Amino acid sequence: MRSHSVLFAALGIFSRFSYALNAIRWVDCAEHVPVPLQGMNFTSPLPSTLHCGQLDVPMDYSKPIGGSNTITLGFTMYRPNNSQGLINFNPGGPGQEVASYSWEIALNLTRASWFAGLEGYDILAIDTRGWWSSNALNCSLGNWTLSSSLPSDEAGFNAFQASVRAYAQTCISLSTPPGIVQYIGTREVVQDWDRVRAALGYDTMHHFGISYGTYYGALYAHTFPEHVGRFALDAVYPAGVSNVDLISLQYAALDRSLVRSDAYCLNDTTCPLHSQGKGAILEAFKTAVDLAGPSGSESTSNVTADDVRFFVGLRYLVGDPDFAGLNDALYEATQGNWSLLDYSKFAPVFTGAIVPITQTYCLDYHIDNNTFEGYSNILKVGAESDPLGVKFLFFLVLHALCTAWPYTAASNPTVPINASMVLVTADFDYNTPTELATIGWSQAPNSVLVDRHGDDHGTYNVPGPARTAFIDFLATGNLPAATNQTFVTIYEPGSQRDPIPDPYSVPVGVEAGDM
Structure with a gap:
């Protein structure tokens, strides 16, 4: 296990003393097409604003670079003429592919709209270490798939942990350089970012982070304050939150999101339960769970109650919720x-999407009580925060996986930040509950909190005043002014946040993020 308290002191050394910089190797982008874009036909030559590079960095920053202690970062950049500065972008994950975003901007593809208003800046997109073009780990799931039921007894818990350990061992055995598996956490990522910043010749770096990209960004701002420009953190995931609080808050957020699905049905005449009025979706969920039962049956096509809960908690409501799809499925x-x-x-599909997240997430995650008793207590406390009984939760799955991961964080301190940033949240975001943004705001007292009244995990692609506020900050450096509107409330530093609104009281629709 690794101590973050020691980490913060150690990283301070890196920020105050110069280090020998390796030179960036600029490569032909046509020969380094990011995985999500492979197979597409591009005009030749590629736009002159698109640049692709590589930089060698230490695997273990406590040792000199060289030999088996060297890994290569892959990154891309959108570089306009007369750039106004450097914006580092990270969409989260952890482990989400990043390099393709510069391509999207340069080629004006779908996700270029996320950066509207920032076209005058260099946009840096670094694949984080251990992923994609940055020394990706080599792991194998074999035939293992996650059940829709999490372990409920000690025997099941032990068997689950054995499967996790077997997966982890494939990562350890198959990945190179040897030892890389324990060096792909956020403490290394922020040092990578600072190496790239310095190699590019920038003294200051701005940051546009979404979801786990806010966690990376906060640690960078804490560690390298002298290089912090304008940081906009969208869908905040802060440090320093206990396991119990993290999971309890997400249960509350999940229940709010299910109620929002009911509110959506009330306002959607195509919803098959629209005519039944308020509470129809909540009742349909309960009915589906009761009909399926613990074991399923021929009449339910062997779909179990936990299958139903899974689809609510980890299919239809996760990320940008599909309220219409959920309402149809329950009906x-x-x-x-x-x-x-x-x-x-x-x-x-689910197993392949969530299990690899452990590779970085668990390195950053501190287990408060790594026993079956501790896990059982998490389940008990979580149930108390889940009156609707959805049960299946994103953070709970990750917690269970991390109980068996061989490398986890030894502590979980808060991350105080003096910089004036913009933190963005949505009241009914289930992935990163809005309460987490309030916690993150308390650790960054000079920052502004933008509270969007609506749904979705993130505000980056929701047109309206909330997105305008943080994009304008990135573009100009002007902190948003306080305001209280139907779809956004902006809080200045030192102010008090209002309670989370009732899910039925906030309008649904495009302006709320329901697309």
């Missing part, structure tokens, strides 16, 4: 059609 189930809640068809 169809009550009518005897269970095909939209069949976990058996989705299990391999």
Whole structure:
């Protein structure tokens, strides 16, 4: 295990003393197409604003670079003429592919709209270490797939941990350089970012981070304050939150999101339960769970109650929620059609999406009580925060996985930040509950909090005053002024945040992020 308290002191040394910089190797972008864009046809030559590079850095920053202590970072940049500065972008994950975003901007593809208003800046997109073009780990799931039911007894817990350890061992055995698995956490990522910043010749770096990209950004701002420019953190995931609080807050957020699905049905005349009024979706969920039961049956196509809960908590409401899809699925189930809640068809996709997250997440995650008793207490406290009984939770799955990961954080301190940043949250974000933004704001007292009243995980692609506020800050450096509108409230430093609104009281629709 690794101590973050020691980490912060050690990283301070890196920020105050110069280090020998390796030179960037600029490479032909046409020969380094990011995975999400492979197979697409591009005009030749590629735009002159698109640049692709590599930089060698130490695997273990406590040792000199060289030999088996060297890894290569891959990154891309959108570089306009007469750049106004450097903006580092990270969409989160952890481990989400990053390099393709500069391509999207340069080629004016779909996600270029995320950066509207920032076209005058160099946009830096670094694949984080251990992923994609930055010395990706080599791991194998084999035939392992996650069940829709988390362990409920000690025997099941032990068997689950054995599967996690077997997966971790494939990462350790198959990845190079040897030892890389324990050096792909955030403490290394922020040092990588600072190496790239320095190699590019910039004294100051701005940052546009989403979700886990806010966690990276906060640690960078804490560690390298002298190089911090304008930091906008969208969908805040802060340090210093206990396991119990993290999971309890996400349960509350999940229940709010399910209520929002009911509010959506109330305002959607195409919702099959629209005519039944307020509470119809909540009742349909309860009915589907009761009909499925703990073991499923022939009449439910063997869909179990936990399958239903899984689809609510980790399919329809995660990320940018699909309220219409969830409402249809619950209605169809009550009518005897269970095909939209069949976990058996989705299990391999889900397993392949969530298990690899452990590779970085667990390195940053401190387990307060790594025993079955501790895990059981998490389940108990979580249930108390989940009156609707959804049960299946994103953070809970990650917590269970991390109990068996061989490398986890030894502590979980807060990350005080003096910089004036903009933190952005949405009241009904389930992935990063809005309460987490309040916690992050308390650690950055000179910052502004932008509270968007609506749904979705992030505000980066939701047109409206909340997005305008943080994009304008990145573009100009002007902190947003306090305001209180239907779809956004902006709080200046030192002010008090209002309570989270009732999910039925906030309008639904495009302006709320329901697209």
